[in-house]
Amino acid sequence: MPDITWEEPFCAESSNCFRVGTDANGNAYIAVAGQEDSYLTDTHEALRTLIRDIKAGKADHLL
Secondary structure, three states, X not given: OOOOEEOOOEEOOOOOEEEEEXXXXXXXXXXXXXXXXXXXXXXXXXXXXXXXXXXXOOOHHHO
């Protein structure tokens, strides 16, 4: 497992909490808080694009 520096959890209205982290190689990670061993990883730019698209409503059809 890479050495990931996790930020504080981001929690929505209920108990849906996520954590974002980075490693020394510039990779970005996102995981459910408390389940950091099961993460999604990609580049900073890919994670940035994912977050921007979600904020823009491009994933609203999943709700």
